[in-house]
Amino acid sequence: MTRDDILANLDKPWDIVVVGGGITGAGVFSQACEAGYSCLLLEQRDFAWGTSSRSGKLVHGGLRYIAQGQIRTSFHSVQERQALLKRYAGLVTPLDFVVPVPPGGFIVRCGLGCLLAVYDQMAGRRSRQFIPASVLANHVPPMAAASRGAWQFTDGTTDDARLVLRVLADGRRLGGVAANYVEVKDLLRDATGRVAGVAASDRESGRTWxxxxxxxxxxxxxxxxxxxxxxxxxxxxxxxxxxxxxxxHHRLPLTHSIALQHPKDRRNMYVIPWEGRILVGTTDLDHQAPLSYEPRMAPEEGAYLLETIQAAFPDAHLVAEDVISTTAGVRPVVNTGKKDPSKESRDEVLWVDPGMVTISGGKLTTYRYMAMKALRAATRELPPPSPRTATPETLDGLSPRLLGRYGPDAPRVLALAGDGGLQTIADTQYWWEELDWAATNEQVLHLEDLLLRRTRVGLLLPNGGADMLSSVRARVQTLLGWTDDKWNQEVVAYQALWQTAYSPSLLTRTA
Ligand SMILES: Cc1cc2nc3c(=O)[nH]c(=O)nc-3n(C[C@H](O)[C@H](O)[C@H](O)COP(=O)(O)OP(=O)(O)OC[C@H]3O[C@@H](n4cnc5c(N)ncnc54)[C@H](O)[C@@H]3O)c2cc1C
Structure with a gap:
Protein backbone atom coordinates (compact mmCIF):
# COMPACT_ATOMS: atom_id res chain seq x y z
CA MET A 1 0.00 0.00 0.00
CA THR A 2 1.37 3.45 -0.87
CA ARG A 3 1.12 6.33 1.59
CA ASP A 4 -1.64 7.85 -0.58
CA ASP A 5 -3.60 4.56 -0.36
CA ILE A 6 -3.15 4.51 3.41
CA LEU A 7 -4.25 8.11 3.85
CA ALA A 8 -7.24 7.58 1.51
CA ASN A 9 -8.52 5.02 4.05
CA LEU A 10 -8.58 7.35 7.01
CA ASP A 11 -12.04 8.83 6.37
CA LYS A 12 -13.97 5.61 6.73
CA PRO A 13 -15.52 4.65 10.09
CA TRP A 14 -13.43 2.24 12.19
CA ASP A 15 -14.18 -0.06 15.09
CA ILE A 16 -10.97 1.00 16.81
CA VAL A 17 -8.51 3.85 16.36
CA VAL A 18 -5.24 3.21 18.20
CA VAL A 19 -3.22 6.35 18.93
CA GLY A 20 0.53 5.67 19.25
CA GLY A 21 2.82 3.48 17.16
CA GLY A 22 5.12 2.17 19.90
CA ILE A 23 5.07 -1.42 21.13
CA THR A 24 1.86 -0.96 23.17
CA GLY A 25 -0.08 0.53 20.26
CA ALA A 26 1.33 -2.09 17.88
CA GLY A 27 0.24 -4.84 20.30
CA VAL A 28 -3.30 -3.46 20.59
CA PHE A 29 -3.43 -3.08 16.79
CA SER A 30 -2.40 -6.65 16.02
CA GLN A 31 -4.68 -8.14 18.70
CA ALA A 32 -7.62 -6.00 17.52
CA CYS A 33 -7.05 -7.22 13.95
CA GLU A 34 -6.84 -10.82 15.19
CA ALA A 35 -10.18 -10.31 16.94
CA GLY A 36 -11.68 -9.27 13.61
CA TYR A 37 -12.13 -5.55 14.33
CA SER A 38 -11.44 -2.91 11.73
CA CYS A 39 -8.49 -1.05 13.20
CA LEU A 40 -6.53 2.08 12.31
CA LEU A 41 -3.29 3.03 14.09
CA LEU A 42 -1.99 6.60 13.95
CA GLU A 43 1.57 7.53 14.93
CA GLN A 44 2.61 11.20 15.12
CA ARG A 45 6.22 10.55 14.06
CA ASP A 46 7.72 7.29 12.87
CA PHE A 47 6.72 3.85 14.14
CA ALA A 48 8.73 3.15 17.32
CA TRP A 49 10.00 6.74 17.36
CA GLY A 50 9.04 7.07 21.05
CA THR A 51 10.34 5.03 23.97
CA SER A 52 10.04 1.74 22.06
CA SER A 53 13.25 2.29 20.07
CA ARG A 54 15.16 3.56 23.10
CA SER A 55 14.78 0.76 25.64
CA GLY A 56 17.45 -1.44 27.20
CA LYS A 57 16.56 -4.14 24.60
CA LEU A 58 15.79 -6.65 27.33
CA VAL A 59 12.85 -9.00 27.15
CA HIS A 60 13.04 -9.92 30.77
CA GLY A 61 11.21 -10.69 33.95
CA GLY A 62 13.12 -8.03 35.84
CA LEU A 63 14.92 -9.74 38.69
CA ARG A 64 15.09 -6.46 40.59
CA TYR A 65 11.28 -6.23 40.58
CA ILE A 66 11.15 -9.38 42.69
CA ALA A 67 13.70 -7.84 45.06
CA GLN A 68 11.50 -4.70 45.27
CA GLY A 69 8.38 -6.77 45.96
CA GLN A 70 6.83 -6.05 42.52
CA ILE A 71 6.02 -9.75 42.18
CA ARG A 72 3.04 -9.26 39.84
CA THR A 73 5.12 -7.20 37.37
CA SER A 74 7.88 -9.79 37.42
CA PHE A 75 5.48 -12.72 37.04
CA HIS A 76 3.73 -11.28 33.96
CA SER A 77 7.09 -10.29 32.51
CA VAL A 78 8.54 -13.78 32.89
CA GLN A 79 5.45 -15.33 31.28
CA GLU A 80 5.64 -12.85 28.42
CA ARG A 81 9.38 -13.35 27.97
CA GLN A 82 8.78 -17.08 27.51
CA ALA A 83 5.92 -16.45 25.06
CA LEU A 84 7.93 -13.94 22.99
CA LEU A 85 11.02 -16.16 22.81
CA LYS A 86 8.75 -18.69 21.10
CA ARG A 87 6.52 -16.44 19.01
CA TYR A 88 9.28 -14.21 17.63
CA ALA A 89 12.23 -16.62 17.77
CA GLY A 90 15.18 -15.09 15.95
CA LEU A 91 14.05 -11.57 16.86
CA VAL A 92 13.61 -12.20 20.58
CA THR A 93 16.56 -14.36 21.57
CA PRO A 94 17.87 -15.88 24.82
CA LEU A 95 20.49 -13.84 26.64
CA ASP A 96 22.73 -15.26 29.33
CA PHE A 97 23.23 -12.96 32.29
CA VAL A 98 25.99 -13.11 34.87
CA VAL A 99 25.57 -11.53 38.33
CA PRO A 100 28.91 -11.25 40.13
CA VAL A 101 29.17 -12.08 43.81
CA PRO A 102 31.47 -9.58 45.56
CA PRO A 103 34.22 -10.40 48.07
CA GLY A 104 32.79 -11.60 51.40
CA GLY A 105 29.51 -12.08 49.58
CA PHE A 106 28.17 -15.28 51.13
CA ILE A 107 24.89 -13.61 52.08
CA VAL A 108 24.66 -11.97 48.65
CA ARG A 109 25.24 -15.34 47.02
CA CYS A 110 22.46 -17.00 49.08
CA GLY A 111 20.07 -14.05 48.62
CA LEU A 112 20.61 -14.00 44.87
CA GLY A 113 20.22 -17.75 44.68
CA CYS A 114 16.79 -17.44 46.37
CA LEU A 115 15.68 -14.63 44.01
CA LEU A 116 16.78 -16.67 41.01
CA ALA A 117 14.95 -19.74 42.33
CA VAL A 118 11.71 -17.68 42.40
CA TYR A 119 12.54 -16.33 38.92
CA ASP A 120 13.03 -19.84 37.55
CA GLN A 121 9.87 -21.02 39.29
CA MET A 122 7.87 -18.29 37.51
CA ALA A 123 9.19 -19.53 34.14
CA GLY A 124 8.64 -23.19 35.01
CA ARG A 125 12.22 -24.14 34.15
CA ARG A 126 15.67 -23.91 35.71
CA SER A 127 18.25 -21.64 34.07
CA ARG A 128 20.32 -20.57 37.09
CA GLN A 129 23.71 -21.98 37.92
CA PHE A 130 26.58 -20.81 40.09
CA ILE A 131 29.89 -20.23 38.29
CA PRO A 132 33.03 -20.28 40.44
CA ALA A 133 35.51 -17.42 39.95
CA SER A 134 38.02 -19.75 38.25
CA VAL A 135 35.51 -20.71 35.54
CA LEU A 136 34.06 -17.18 35.26
CA ALA A 137 37.37 -15.92 33.86
CA ASN A 138 36.67 -17.99 30.74
CA HIS A 139 33.34 -16.21 30.19
CA VAL A 140 34.03 -12.54 30.83
CA PRO A 141 36.98 -10.16 30.97
CA PRO A 142 38.39 -9.52 34.46
CA MET A 143 35.68 -8.10 36.70
CA ALA A 144 36.50 -6.15 39.82
CA ALA A 145 33.41 -7.35 41.67
CA ALA A 146 33.47 -11.05 40.95
CA SER A 147 36.05 -12.48 43.26
CA ARG A 148 33.54 -14.98 44.70
CA GLY A 149 32.19 -16.20 41.36
CA ALA A 150 28.81 -15.34 39.88
CA TRP A 151 25.30 -16.53 39.31
CA GLN A 152 24.30 -17.14 35.72
CA PHE A 153 20.73 -17.19 34.40
CA THR A 154 18.96 -16.71 31.08
CA ASP A 155 16.73 -13.78 30.07
CA GLY A 156 15.96 -12.43 26.60
CA THR A 157 16.93 -9.59 24.25
CA THR A 158 15.55 -8.03 21.08
CA ASP A 159 15.77 -5.21 18.58
CA ASP A 160 12.96 -3.14 20.11
CA ALA A 161 12.13 -1.05 17.02
CA ARG A 162 12.07 -4.16 14.82
CA LEU A 163 9.76 -5.85 17.30
CA VAL A 164 7.32 -2.95 16.87
CA LEU A 165 7.54 -3.29 13.07
CA ARG A 166 7.05 -7.05 13.20
CA VAL A 167 3.97 -6.74 15.44
CA LEU A 168 2.55 -4.02 13.17
CA ALA A 169 3.13 -6.27 10.15
CA ASP A 170 1.13 -9.01 11.90
CA GLY A 171 -1.82 -6.61 12.21
CA ARG A 172 -1.55 -5.33 8.64
CA ARG A 173 -1.61 -8.87 7.32
CA LEU A 174 -5.05 -9.20 8.94
CA GLY A 175 -6.41 -6.04 7.33
CA GLY A 176 -5.32 -3.31 9.77
CA VAL A 177 -4.09 0.07 8.52
CA ALA A 178 -1.21 1.87 10.26
CA ALA A 179 -0.10 5.39 9.28
CA ASN A 180 3.08 7.07 10.48
CA TYR A 181 3.60 10.84 10.66
CA VAL A 182 -0.13 11.36 11.29
CA GLU A 183 -0.72 13.13 14.58
CA VAL A 184 -3.90 13.02 16.66
CA LYS A 185 -4.58 16.64 17.54
CA ASP A 186 -7.83 16.28 19.44
CA LEU A 187 -10.67 13.97 20.42
CA LEU A 188 -14.09 14.10 18.71
CA ARG A 189 -17.08 13.89 21.07
CA ASP A 190 -20.73 13.04 20.44
CA ALA A 191 -23.71 14.92 21.89
CA THR A 192 -23.39 13.02 25.20
CA GLY A 193 -19.71 13.93 25.56
CA ARG A 194 -18.56 10.39 24.76
CA VAL A 195 -15.36 10.13 22.69
CA ALA A 196 -16.41 9.27 19.11
CA GLY A 197 -13.16 9.60 17.15
CA VAL A 198 -10.09 11.75 16.62
CA ALA A 199 -9.05 14.85 14.71
CA ALA A 200 -5.83 13.92 12.89
CA SER A 201 -3.29 15.80 10.83
CA ASP A 202 -0.61 14.62 8.37
CA ARG A 203 2.68 16.10 9.60
CA GLU A 204 4.08 15.94 6.08
CA SER A 205 1.35 17.75 4.11
CA GLY A 206 -0.77 19.41 6.80
CA ARG A 207 -3.88 17.60 5.50
CA THR A 208 -6.47 16.98 8.22
CA TRP A 209 -9.20 14.40 8.91
CA HIS A 249 32.55 -5.08 21.04
CA HIS A 250 36.32 -5.39 20.71
CA ARG A 251 36.77 -2.87 23.55
CA LEU A 252 34.82 -5.14 25.92
CA PRO A 253 34.50 -8.56 24.32
CA LEU A 254 31.59 -9.99 26.31
CA THR A 255 29.62 -13.06 25.34
CA HIS A 256 27.37 -12.76 28.40
CA SER A 257 25.41 -9.88 29.83
CA ILE A 258 26.49 -8.63 33.21
CA ALA A 259 24.26 -7.26 35.95
CA LEU A 260 26.21 -4.66 37.91
CA GLN A 261 25.80 -1.95 40.49
CA HIS A 262 27.02 1.61 40.23
CA PRO A 263 30.10 1.82 42.50
CA LYS A 264 28.72 4.72 44.57
CA ASP A 265 24.93 4.55 44.85
CA ARG A 266 24.67 0.75 44.25
CA ARG A 267 21.91 1.22 41.63
CA ASN A 268 21.39 -1.81 39.41
CA MET A 269 22.84 -1.51 35.92
CA TYR A 270 23.57 -3.85 33.04
CA VAL A 271 26.04 -4.36 30.22
CA ILE A 272 24.78 -6.43 27.31
CA PRO A 273 26.14 -7.65 23.98
CA TRP A 274 23.69 -6.30 21.38
CA GLU A 275 23.90 -6.32 17.59
CA GLY A 276 27.64 -6.95 17.72
CA ARG A 277 28.22 -4.02 20.09
CA ILE A 278 28.12 -3.50 23.86
CA LEU A 279 25.24 -1.59 25.40
CA VAL A 280 25.62 -0.08 28.88
CA GLY A 281 22.62 1.20 30.81
CA THR A 282 20.77 2.73 32.28
CA THR A 283 20.13 5.94 34.16
CA ASP A 284 16.81 6.94 35.75
CA LEU A 285 16.01 10.60 36.35
CA ASP A 286 13.18 13.09 35.87
CA HIS A 287 13.00 14.30 32.28
CA GLN A 288 12.40 18.04 32.09
CA ALA A 289 12.61 18.78 28.35
CA PRO A 290 9.42 19.04 26.23
CA LEU A 291 8.37 15.66 24.83
CA SER A 292 8.28 17.05 21.29
CA TYR A 293 12.10 17.23 21.36
CA GLU A 294 14.17 14.14 20.63
CA PRO A 295 15.33 13.01 24.10
CA ARG A 296 19.09 13.07 24.68
CA MET A 297 21.53 12.03 27.33
CA ALA A 298 22.87 14.69 29.72
CA PRO A 299 26.68 14.76 30.29
CA GLU A 300 26.24 13.71 33.94
CA GLU A 301 24.38 10.58 32.82
CA GLY A 302 27.27 9.75 30.49
CA ALA A 303 29.74 10.21 33.34
CA TYR A 304 27.61 7.98 35.60
CA LEU A 305 27.46 5.20 32.99
CA LEU A 306 31.21 5.46 32.34
CA GLU A 307 31.95 5.28 36.07
CA THR A 308 30.00 2.04 36.30
CA ILE A 309 31.80 0.33 33.46
CA GLN A 310 35.23 1.63 34.45
CA ALA A 311 34.76 0.37 38.01
CA ALA A 312 33.52 -3.03 36.84
CA PHE A 313 36.19 -3.59 34.16
CA PRO A 314 39.22 -1.53 35.24
CA ASP A 315 41.56 -3.44 32.92
CA ALA A 316 39.54 -2.50 29.82
CA HIS A 317 40.43 1.21 30.32
CA LEU A 318 37.22 2.36 28.64
CA VAL A 319 36.96 6.11 28.06
CA ALA A 320 34.47 8.54 26.49
CA GLU A 321 36.36 8.37 23.17
CA ASP A 322 35.45 4.66 22.87
CA VAL A 323 31.71 5.40 22.74
CA ILE A 324 30.11 4.94 19.30
CA SER A 325 26.70 6.42 20.09
CA THR A 326 24.31 7.28 22.90
CA THR A 327 20.55 6.84 23.24
CA ALA A 328 17.97 8.29 25.61
CA GLY A 329 14.34 7.37 26.17
CA VAL A 330 11.56 8.49 28.49
CA ARG A 331 9.62 5.97 30.57
CA PRO A 332 5.94 6.43 31.25
CA VAL A 333 5.55 5.76 34.98
CA VAL A 334 2.61 6.52 37.26
CA ASN A 335 3.69 9.32 39.57
CA THR A 336 3.47 8.44 43.25
CA GLY A 337 6.06 11.06 44.16
CA LYS A 338 8.79 8.62 45.24
CA LYS A 339 12.08 10.40 45.92
CA ASP A 340 14.09 7.72 44.12
CA PRO A 341 12.74 7.40 40.54
CA SER A 342 13.90 3.77 40.37
CA LYS A 343 11.45 2.94 43.17
CA GLU A 344 8.36 4.00 41.15
CA SER A 345 6.35 0.95 40.06
CA ARG A 346 6.81 -0.26 36.48
CA ASP A 347 3.28 -1.71 36.42
CA GLU A 348 0.97 -0.74 33.59
CA VAL A 349 -1.99 1.57 34.18
CA LEU A 350 -5.44 1.35 32.56
CA TRP A 351 -7.93 4.22 32.56
CA VAL A 352 -11.38 3.71 31.02
CA ASP A 353 -13.55 6.62 29.85
CA PRO A 354 -16.68 6.57 27.68
CA GLY A 355 -15.37 5.93 24.15
CA MET A 356 -11.68 5.91 25.14
CA VAL A 357 -9.38 3.45 26.88
CA THR A 358 -5.90 4.58 27.95
CA ILE A 359 -3.11 2.06 28.53
CA SER A 360 0.33 3.26 29.61
CA GLY A 361 3.31 2.39 31.83
CA GLY A 362 4.44 -1.22 31.85
CA LYS A 363 7.34 -2.54 29.80
CA LEU A 364 8.30 -3.55 26.31
CA THR A 365 8.24 -7.13 27.57
CA THR A 366 4.62 -6.96 28.75
CA TYR A 367 3.10 -5.30 25.70
CA ARG A 368 0.88 -8.29 24.80
CA TYR A 369 -0.56 -8.45 28.29
CA MET A 370 -1.18 -4.67 28.24
CA ALA A 371 -2.81 -4.89 24.80
CA MET A 372 -5.09 -7.68 26.00
CA LYS A 373 -6.16 -5.62 29.03
CA ALA A 374 -6.88 -2.57 26.89
CA LEU A 375 -8.94 -4.54 24.37
CA ARG A 376 -10.87 -6.30 27.10
CA ALA A 377 -11.73 -2.92 28.60
CA ALA A 378 -12.86 -1.71 25.17
CA THR A 379 -15.18 -4.65 24.44
CA ARG A 380 -18.25 -2.99 25.95
CA GLU A 381 -18.00 -0.41 23.13
CA LEU A 382 -17.56 -3.09 20.43
CA PRO A 383 -19.55 -5.86 18.73
CA PRO A 384 -18.50 -9.44 19.63
CA PRO A 385 -15.12 -10.41 18.13
CA SER A 386 -14.91 -12.63 15.05
CA PRO A 387 -11.34 -13.94 15.22
CA ARG A 388 -9.16 -14.00 12.10
CA THR A 389 -5.88 -15.80 11.54
CA ALA A 390 -3.35 -15.30 8.78
CA THR A 391 -2.79 -18.26 6.46
CA PRO A 392 0.37 -19.98 7.71
CA GLU A 393 3.25 -20.12 5.23
CA THR A 394 6.01 -22.70 5.05
CA LEU A 395 9.20 -20.94 6.03
CA ASP A 396 11.78 -23.68 6.37
CA GLY A 397 15.48 -23.25 5.69
CA LEU A 398 15.73 -19.50 6.28
CA SER A 399 18.16 -17.86 8.66
CA PRO A 400 16.58 -17.46 12.13
CA ARG A 401 17.57 -13.78 12.12
CA LEU A 402 15.81 -13.12 8.81
CA LEU A 403 12.76 -15.10 9.88
CA GLY A 404 12.57 -13.40 13.26
CA ARG A 405 12.79 -9.93 11.80
CA TYR A 406 10.45 -10.40 8.84
CA GLY A 407 8.25 -13.41 9.66
CA PRO A 408 6.17 -14.41 6.62
CA ASP A 409 7.86 -11.65 4.56
CA ALA A 410 11.32 -13.22 5.04
CA PRO A 411 11.28 -15.10 1.68
CA ARG A 412 10.49 -11.83 -0.12
CA VAL A 413 13.41 -10.07 1.60
CA LEU A 414 15.67 -12.97 0.65
CA ALA A 415 14.42 -12.81 -2.96
CA LEU A 416 15.95 -9.31 -3.20
CA ALA A 417 19.42 -10.86 -2.91
CA GLY A 418 21.42 -11.76 -6.02
CA ASP A 419 23.32 -15.00 -6.59
CA GLY A 420 25.86 -14.05 -3.91
CA GLY A 421 23.12 -14.12 -1.22
CA LEU A 422 22.38 -11.43 1.34
CA GLN A 423 25.12 -8.77 1.57
CA THR A 424 26.19 -7.55 5.01
CA ILE A 425 26.41 -3.82 5.75
CA ALA A 426 29.94 -2.95 6.98
CA ASP A 427 30.72 -4.81 10.23
CA THR A 428 27.08 -5.05 11.30
CA GLN A 429 24.68 -7.98 11.16
CA TYR A 430 22.32 -6.04 8.86
CA TRP A 431 21.94 -6.79 5.17
CA TRP A 432 21.75 -4.28 2.33
CA GLU A 433 18.62 -6.09 1.16
CA GLU A 434 16.94 -5.00 4.41
CA LEU A 435 17.39 -1.39 3.30
CA ASP A 436 15.89 -2.26 -0.11
CA TRP A 437 12.96 -3.97 1.56
CA ALA A 438 12.37 -1.15 4.03
CA ALA A 439 12.59 1.50 1.30
CA THR A 440 9.87 -0.20 -0.74
CA ASN A 441 7.65 -1.83 1.88
CA GLU A 442 8.02 -0.21 5.31
CA GLN A 443 6.66 3.33 5.01
CA VAL A 444 10.05 5.06 5.19
CA LEU A 445 9.52 8.82 4.91
CA HIS A 446 12.85 10.06 6.23
CA LEU A 447 16.46 8.90 6.28
CA GLU A 448 16.34 8.64 10.07
CA ASP A 449 13.51 6.06 9.76
CA LEU A 450 15.80 3.86 7.70
CA LEU A 451 19.02 4.21 9.69
CA LEU A 452 17.71 4.48 13.25
CA ARG A 453 14.63 2.21 13.31
CA ARG A 454 14.14 -0.07 10.22
CA THR A 455 17.80 -0.90 10.74
CA ARG A 456 19.93 0.38 13.64
CA VAL A 457 23.10 1.02 11.68
CA GLY A 458 22.99 4.68 12.75
CA LEU A 459 23.64 3.51 16.33
CA LEU A 460 26.27 0.91 15.45
CA LEU A 461 28.61 2.68 13.02
CA PRO A 462 30.83 5.67 13.86
CA ASN A 463 29.24 9.07 13.16
CA GLY A 464 25.87 7.49 12.54
CA GLY A 465 27.20 5.68 9.45
CA ALA A 466 28.35 8.91 7.72
CA ASP A 467 30.96 6.97 5.72
CA MET A 468 28.37 4.75 4.07
CA LEU A 469 25.76 7.36 3.16
CA SER A 470 26.82 7.44 -0.51
CA SER A 471 26.37 3.65 -0.71
CA VAL A 472 22.98 3.96 0.98
CA ARG A 473 22.05 6.62 -1.54
CA ALA A 474 23.04 4.39 -4.48
CA ARG A 475 20.91 1.65 -3.02
CA VAL A 476 17.69 3.40 -1.96
CA GLN A 477 17.27 6.86 -3.48
CA THR A 478 15.42 5.56 -6.55
CA LEU A 479 13.44 3.01 -4.54
CA LEU A 480 12.26 5.82 -2.28
CA GLY A 481 11.48 8.05 -5.25
CA TRP A 482 13.54 10.89 -3.77
CA THR A 483 15.00 13.69 -5.92
CA ASP A 484 18.61 14.78 -5.40
CA ASP A 485 17.35 17.80 -3.45
CA LYS A 486 15.25 15.61 -1.16
CA TRP A 487 18.21 13.27 -0.59
CA ASN A 488 20.47 16.18 0.32
CA GLN A 489 17.89 17.65 2.70
CA GLU A 490 17.44 14.28 4.36
CA VAL A 491 21.18 13.86 4.89
CA VAL A 492 21.47 17.32 6.48
CA ALA A 493 18.46 16.64 8.75
CA TYR A 494 19.72 13.17 9.73
CA GLN A 495 23.21 14.36 10.56
CA ALA A 496 21.89 17.30 12.61
CA LEU A 497 19.56 14.96 14.51
CA TRP A 498 22.36 12.47 15.13
CA GLN A 499 24.64 15.21 16.50
CA THR A 500 21.86 16.53 18.74
CA ALA A 501 20.59 13.29 20.23
CA TYR A 502 22.86 10.30 19.50
CA SER A 503 26.43 11.56 19.35
CA PRO A 504 29.12 10.54 21.88
CA SER A 505 29.94 14.25 22.11
CA LEU A 506 26.90 14.47 24.44
CA LEU A 507 29.19 13.02 27.12
CA THR A 508 31.27 16.15 27.14
CA ARG A 509 28.91 18.81 25.79
CA THR A 510 28.21 21.60 28.26
CA ALA A 511 24.85 23.07 27.08
C1 LIG B 1 15.89 3.80 29.14
C2 LIG B 1 14.78 2.78 29.10
C3 LIG B 1 15.09 1.43 29.13
C4 LIG B 1 14.07 0.49 29.08
N1 LIG B 1 14.42 -0.81 29.03
C5 LIG B 1 13.47 -1.75 28.93
C6 LIG B 1 13.84 -3.10 28.78
O1 LIG B 1 15.03 -3.43 28.68
N2 LIG B 1 12.85 -4.02 28.70
C7 LIG B 1 11.54 -3.68 28.79
O2 LIG B 1 10.69 -4.57 28.76
N3 LIG B 1 11.14 -2.38 28.90
C8 LIG B 1 12.07 -1.42 28.95
N4 LIG B 1 11.74 -0.09 29.03
C9 LIG B 1 10.32 0.27 29.00
C10 LIG B 1 9.77 0.23 27.58
O3 LIG B 1 10.71 0.76 26.66
C11 LIG B 1 8.48 1.05 27.49
O4 LIG B 1 7.61 0.61 28.51
C12 LIG B 1 7.78 0.86 26.17
O5 LIG B 1 8.66 1.04 25.08
C13 LIG B 1 6.63 1.87 26.06
O6 LIG B 1 5.98 1.62 24.84
P1 LIG B 1 4.71 2.47 24.44
O7 LIG B 1 4.24 1.96 23.14
O8 LIG B 1 3.73 2.45 25.57
O9 LIG B 1 5.25 3.94 24.33
P2 LIG B 1 6.09 4.59 23.13
O10 LIG B 1 7.03 3.64 22.55
O11 LIG B 1 6.63 5.88 23.61
O12 LIG B 1 4.98 4.85 22.03
C14 LIG B 1 4.03 5.88 22.14
C15 LIG B 1 3.92 6.51 20.78
O13 LIG B 1 2.81 7.40 20.77
C16 LIG B 1 3.11 8.41 19.85
N5 LIG B 1 2.20 9.54 20.09
C17 LIG B 1 2.18 10.35 21.16
N6 LIG B 1 1.21 11.28 21.03
C18 LIG B 1 0.61 11.04 19.85
C19 LIG B 1 -0.46 11.68 19.15
N7 LIG B 1 -1.10 12.73 19.66
N8 LIG B 1 -0.81 11.19 17.94
C20 LIG B 1 -0.19 10.10 17.40
N9 LIG B 1 0.84 9.48 18.03
C21 LIG B 1 1.22 9.93 19.24
C22 LIG B 1 4.56 8.73 20.14
O14 LIG B 1 5.20 9.39 19.07
C23 LIG B 1 5.14 7.35 20.41
O15 LIG B 1 5.78 6.79 19.28
C24 LIG B 1 12.72 0.89 29.06
C25 LIG B 1 12.40 2.25 29.02
C26 LIG B 1 13.42 3.19 29.03
C27 LIG B 1 13.11 4.65 28.95
Missing part, protein backbone atom coordinates in the same frame (compact mmCIF):
# COMPACT_ATOMS: atom_id res chain seq x y z
CA UNK A 210 -12.00 13.74 11.35
CA UNK A 211 -11.81 10.00 11.94
CA UNK A 212 -14.89 8.33 13.50
CA UNK A 213 -14.73 5.10 15.46
CA UNK A 214 -16.48 3.07 18.16
CA UNK A 215 -13.54 3.34 20.55
CA UNK A 216 -10.21 5.16 20.74
CA UNK A 217 -7.33 3.37 22.43
CA UNK A 218 -4.82 5.84 23.76
CA UNK A 219 -1.47 3.99 23.65
CA UNK A 220 0.71 7.08 23.60
CA UNK A 221 3.07 6.00 26.38
CA UNK A 222 4.62 8.96 28.11
CA UNK A 223 2.29 11.28 26.10
CA UNK A 224 -0.86 9.57 27.46
CA UNK A 225 -1.68 12.49 29.76
CA UNK A 226 -2.04 14.80 26.77
CA UNK A 227 -5.11 13.07 25.30
CA UNK A 228 -6.57 12.58 28.76
CA UNK A 229 -6.17 16.27 29.51
CA UNK A 230 -8.60 16.87 26.62
CA UNK A 231 -11.14 15.05 28.85
CA UNK A 232 -10.30 17.29 31.79
CA UNK A 233 -7.97 15.00 33.76
CA UNK A 234 -4.82 16.26 35.52
CA UNK A 235 -1.39 14.88 34.60
CA UNK A 236 -0.66 11.56 36.30
CA UNK A 237 2.49 10.29 34.64
CA UNK A 238 6.06 10.90 35.70
CA UNK A 239 8.53 11.21 32.82
CA UNK A 240 11.70 9.33 33.69
CA UNK A 241 14.63 9.42 31.32
CA UNK A 242 17.05 6.55 30.90
CA UNK A 243 20.17 6.64 28.72
CA UNK A 244 22.59 4.11 27.24
CA UNK A 245 26.10 4.09 25.80
CA UNK A 246 27.08 1.92 22.82
CA UNK A 247 30.69 0.63 22.74
CA UNK A 248 32.54 -1.41 20.11
Missing amino acids: EVRCRVVINATGVWADELRQALGYPRQLRQLRGSHLVFP
